[in-house]
Structure formats: structure tokens, C-alpha cells
Amino acid sequence: MDGDNAFFDVIVVGAGNAALCAALSARQQGASVVVLEKAPPSAQGGNCPFTGGGFRFVHDGIEDLRALLPDLTDAEAERLSMAPYTAEDFRGHLLDVTQGDVDHRLMETLIANSRPTVDWMHSQGVRWELSGGRVSAGAPSVIPNSVGLSAWRSGPGLVQMLTTAARRAGITVLYETKMLRLLVDDAGAIGGVEAQDADDVHTIGGRGVVLACGGFEANAQMRGEFLGDGWERAKVRGSAYNTGDGHRAALEAGAKPFGQWTGCHATPIDVDAPLTGSVEITERMPRRSYPLGITVNRAGRRFFDEGAGFAEQTFVAAGSAILRQEGGVAFQLFDSKAAPHLEPRYALARAATGFTLRELAGKLRVDADVLETTVGEYNAAANGGEYRPRTLDGLATRGLDPPKSNWAIRLDDPPFSAFTVTGGITYTYGGLKVDERARVLGADDAPIPGLFAAGEIVGGIFYHNSLRAAGLMHGAVFGRLAGKSAASGRQSTRSAPPS
Numbered sequence: 362m363d364g365d366n367a368f369f370d371v372i373v374v375g376a377g378n379a380a381l382c383a384a385l386s387a388r389q390q391g392a393s394v395v396v397l398e399k400a401p402p403s404a405q406g407g408n409c410p411f412t413g414g415g416f417r418f419v420h421d422g423i424e425d426l427r428a429l430l431p432d433l434t435d436a437e438a439e440r441l442s443m444a445p446y447t448a449e450d451f452r453g454h455l456l457d458v459t460q461g462d463v464d465h466r467l468m469e470t471l472i473a474n475s476r477p478t479v480d481w482m483h484s485q486g487v488r489w490e491l492s493g494g495r496v497s498a499g500a501p502s503v504i505p506n507s508v509g510l511s512a513w514r515s516g517p518g519l520v521q522m523l524t525t526a527a528r529r530a531g532i533t534v535l536y537e538t539k540m541l542r543l544l545v546d547d548a549g550a551i552g553g554v555e556a557q558d559a560d561d562v563h564t565i566g567g568r569g570v571v572l573a574c575g576g577f578e579a580n581a582q583m584r585g586e587f588l589g590d591g592w593e594r595a596k597v598r599g600s601a602y603n604t605g606d607g608h609r610a611a612l613e614a615g616a617k618p619f620g621q622w623t624g625c626h627a628t629p630i631d632v633d634a635p636l637t638g639s640v641e642i643t644e645r646m647p648r649r650s651y652p653l654g655i656t657v658n659r660a661g662r663r664f665f666d667e668g669a670g671f672a673e674q675t676f677v678a679a680g681s682a683i684l685r686q687e688g689g690v691a692f693q694l695f696d697s698k699a700a701p702h703l704e705p706r707y708a709l710a711r712a713a714t715g716f717t718l719r720e721l722a723g724k725l726r727v728d729a730d731v732l733e734t735t736v737g738e739y740n741a742a743a744n745g746g747e748y749r750p751r752t753l754d755g756l757a758t759r760g761l762d763p764p765k766s767n768w769a770i771r772l773d774d775p776p777f778s779a780f781t782v783t784g785g786i787t788y789t790y791g792g793l794k795v796d797e798r799a800r801v802l803g804a805d806d807a808p809i810p811g812l813f814a815a816g817e818i819v820g821g822i823f824y825h826n827s828l829r830a831a832g833l834m835h836g837a838v839f840g841r842l843a844g845k846s847a848a849s850g851r852q853s854t855r856s857a858p859p860s
């Protein structure tokens with residue numbers, strides 16, 4: 362960066378989906394905008410490139426979406442059917458996964474702005490495609506309605522299209538430039554940021570700062586502090602750059618923490634997964650077929666209810682339970698009855714196999730007597746039968762601690778296989794409190810002048826679980842709102858120089 366004391370109307374921190382929507386929206390208001398990206402261009406956009414690019418929004422079915430799909434031919438459209446996805450549907454799904462804890466103001470803002478934001482992104486240059494992909498020739502297709510569209514070329518395509526749009530709009534993107542802290546004036550208003558690039562630490566002044574720099578999932582110390590014991594050992598499924606810098610800087614500037622700081626999206630993953638995500642292999646790493654077997658720790662003992670529900674309902678708890686075991690690892694055990702039902706990605710994983718439990722225990726370096734006792738006790742409490750993975754079969758253990766509440770079918774049909782797993786974190790839920798205009802609120806619930814936030818850093822939307830394709834949608838909705846507010850919300854009223 363050239364020298365100190367640069368000034369822009371709006372400074373956006375981060376260069377992912379939420380950030381670039383904020384930048385484009387601010388620019389649309391006529392503001393001069395700079396985007397600060399901590400990562401090099403090859404890793405731009407944090408977790409965004411790791412996604413499939415799906416967006417959940419309100420729409421009225423396939424005819425309603427056609428204006429957003431200029432490549433869709435009449436013949437293709439005729440073969441498609443997609444039910445409308447209503448505001449009530451969206452609300453119901455969000456209330457369901459968050460067990461009603463979602464902040465209702467934020468939820469209504471998200472739902473009401475979802476469709477207009479998808480249209481607006483299109484107008485900015487985002488190309489959409491049907492989430493199910495291209496229509497297969499000749500065959501009528503019923504397309505699920507909840508995730509109406511995906512960005513062309515998924516998450517990486519989304520970052521690319523938004524970056525191109527930003528450049529075209531005259532927005533400056535500074536790579537390898539990390540926001541260190543916010544500049545706060547005597548009146549408590551934000552007047553810019555301090556940022557570090559390869560050369561130096563710089564002061565950048567601005568009337569509005571939008572924090573869109575993700576969660577704290579890649580910060581081991583914050584994971585341990587807020588998510589609890591064991592989480593410092595989690596492997597990170599996404600970006601290495603989302604280390605809670607925005608959370609820390611905003612709290613220092615008086616922002617109010619909000620949402621479920623103890624909550625995150627997580628899943629059991631292969632122990633061989635890299636420490637932080639790699640776009641090429643991250644999606645191969647989850648190991649979510651544990652309801653069809655048992656999971657034991659290094660001592661050879663079970664430690665959670667593997668059949669409490671479908672994996673989508675339990676994989677956060679499963680990942681968390683694994684991280685609390687010795688070394689943060691565990692072994693998922695299956696027999697030949699379960700093998701045909703395992704997720705296809707298990708075929709790519711390294712497994713230990715054995716025709717006896719003793720043989721398997723030797724390969725896993727688990728005490729063979731303990732493993733035989735664990736499986737023996739489990740089998741004595743379990744049932745016969747076949748696996749029906751798509752049905753909560755109610756086949757529960759009797760008198761076993763911990764219980765297995767469904768799919769408790771005896772593990773007695775060799776060969777046995779074991780997959781070594783650990784806990785992988787996807788992203789965190791806790792963040793800052795914002796209002797319907799994406800203004801960051803302070804301890805007194807009043808907006809902090811000049812401070813805005815969008816994306817993963819916003820608290821109050823996800824609790825307990827997240828809703829597929831709602832993360833990108835809320836990032837875009839609040840990003841667009843944040844950019845508009847930052848550009849138009851505050852005149853330059855700084856009386857004292859920022860400290």
C-alpha cells in the first residue's frame with residue numbers, strides 16, 4: 362500500500378461473499394471503497410470457495426426463476442417442476458433447525474431480503490444455475506425447491522464473479538492486508554482501521570467499516586475458550602484465515618457479543634485430513650456413517666449414542682465427543698452388514714480390517730480384551746436385522762450405557778473395518794449483534810457509529826445447527842445492507858483524530 366493515511370468512504374474487511382456484496386452495494390451508493398483481504402489471491406474468500414454455492418431464498422417456482430436463468434431453454438423449462446419456496450417455508454425451516462432460538466428480527470430481515478438480493482446479485486454480474494445442475498435430456502425433473510439456485514461454478518465461481526464485478530465497479534482490493542484493529546474516536550465512533558501488509562502497518566481512514574471477515578473457527582485458542590474442552594484440537598474444514606480478528610477488534614471497540622458463542626458446525630472427519638481446509642479434498646473428508654456401527658476411543662470403549670438421530674442431526678455432537686477423547690481421535694467400527702451402506706467417500710479412506718476383533722484391535726493398537734468386551738456388551742444389548750439407514754428404525758440397545766438409540770444391530774458379521782476419525786470444524790455461530798440495517802450494536806444496544814457487519818461474524822442466526830445454503834444467503838443479504846448503510850449512514854463528523 363502506498364504510504365499511510367489513505368482514506369476511503371467505506372472500508373470492507375474480508376473478500377468473501379458477504380464482503381464483496383457489501384463492497385458492491387456501497388459502491389452503488391457512490392462511495393469510494395477499499396476491500397482488505399488477509400489472504401493471497403489464491404486463498405481469497407475464506408470459506409466461500411469451500412461451498413457448493415447454493416442459495417436458499419423465497420421464490421415462486423421455476424417460471425419465477427427463468428429471468429435469472431437466461432440459458433434455460435423453453436424445452437428444458439417445460440420438463441422441470443419446482444414448487445414455490447415461501448416465506449413460511451423458510452421461516453419454518455430456520456425455526457426448526459435453531460430450535461426457535463434464531464433472532465426473529467434478523468430472521469425476518471433475511472427472509473424478506475432473500476429474493477431481492479438474489480436479483481440484485483444477478484444485476485451485479487452473478488450468473489446462476491439450477492442447484493440440481495443441468496436438466497437431463499428428455500427426462501422430466503422435479504427439482505427440490507428450498508435451494509433454488511447455485512452460483513455458476515459453485516463457491517469458487519461466486520468469489521470470481523463478485524471479484525470481477527468489484528474490479529469493474531472501481532473497487533480497490535488489497536491482498537495480504539490484514540485488519541489489525543479498528544480506530545475509535547473520542548466519541549466512540551469508528552474512523553477507520555489499522556492494517557498490516559507485507560511492508561508495514563498502515564492507517565486507513567474511512568467513514569464506515571464493514572466487518573465481513575468470517576468466524577473464529579481457525580483460531581485454536583478462541584475455539585478452546587468459547588466452544589469448550591477439546592475444540593482447540595479440531596481440524597479446520599475451511600479457510601485458515603478466519604481467526605476471529607473481526608470479533609476481537611469489534612469487542613475491543615465496544616460491540617456486543619451475540620448469538621451462540623458455544624456453537625459451531627462440525628463433523629467427524631478422517632484423521633488424515635489436513636489441519637486446515639483444501640478446496641480440492643475437504644468434501645472427501647467427512648465420515649458420517651457412524652450411526653451404522655459403533656465408535657470407540659483409544660481405550661476401546663464407546664462414549665456416545667451413535668444412533669441418537671440421523672447423522673445430519675448428530676454430527677456436531679459426534680465431532681465434539683470425539684475431540685474430548687484421548688488424542689482427539691476415535692475409531693468407527695463396522696461389520697460386513699453395514700459395509701454396503703457406508704457413504705461412498707468411505708471407499709477413498711484408509712481402513713483397518715480384520716476377520717476377528719482381536720486382529721482389528723492389534724492394527725488399531727487398542728487393548729484387544731477391552732475391545733472384545735465392548736463389542737460383546739454391545740451385541741448382548743443390541744438386535745438382529747438389517748440396516749435401513751434412511752429410517753429411524755427404533756432398534757435401540759437395552760440397558761447399555763451409553764445407549765445406541767437407533768440402528769443398534771449386532772456387530773457380528775466379519776470382516777470388521779475401522780476408520781480413524783477426529784473432529785472437523787466448519788464454522789462458528791457466535792458473533793456480533795447487528796440490527797436490520799447491519800449496524801453493529803454496542804453494549805447499550807445502540808449502533809456504534811461507523812461500524813457494520815455481515816456474514817459469519819453476525820451472531821443470532823444459527824443456533825444448535827445450521828440450515829443448508831442459508832449461510833451464503835444471509836451473508837449476501839446483510840452484506841448488501843451493510844454496504845448501503847456504511848455508504849449512506851454517516852457523514853464525516855469526526856471531531857478528534859482517531860486514537
Ligand SMILES: Cc1cc2nc3c(=O)[nH]c(=O)nc-3n(C[C@H](O)[C@H](O)[C@H](O)COP(=O)(O)OP(=O)(O)OC[C@H]3O[C@@H](n4cnc5c(N)ncnc54)[C@H](O)[C@@H]3O)c2cc1C
Nearest residue numbers: 375376377379399406407408409540574599816817832833
Ligand atoms: C467445507 C464448508 C462447506 C460449506 N458449505 C456451505 C454451503 O453449502 N452453503 C452455505 O450457505 N454455507 C456453507 N458453508 C459456510 C459458508 O462458507 C459461510 O457461511 C460463508 O462463506 C461465510 O461467508 P463470509 O463472507 O462471512 O466469510 P468468508 O467467506 O469465510 O470470508 C471471510 C473473509 O475474511 C478474510 N479475513 C479474515 N480475517 C481478516 C482480517 N483480519 N483482515 C482482512 N481479511 C480477513 C478471509 O480471508 C476471507 O476472505 C460451508 C463452509 C465450509 C468450510
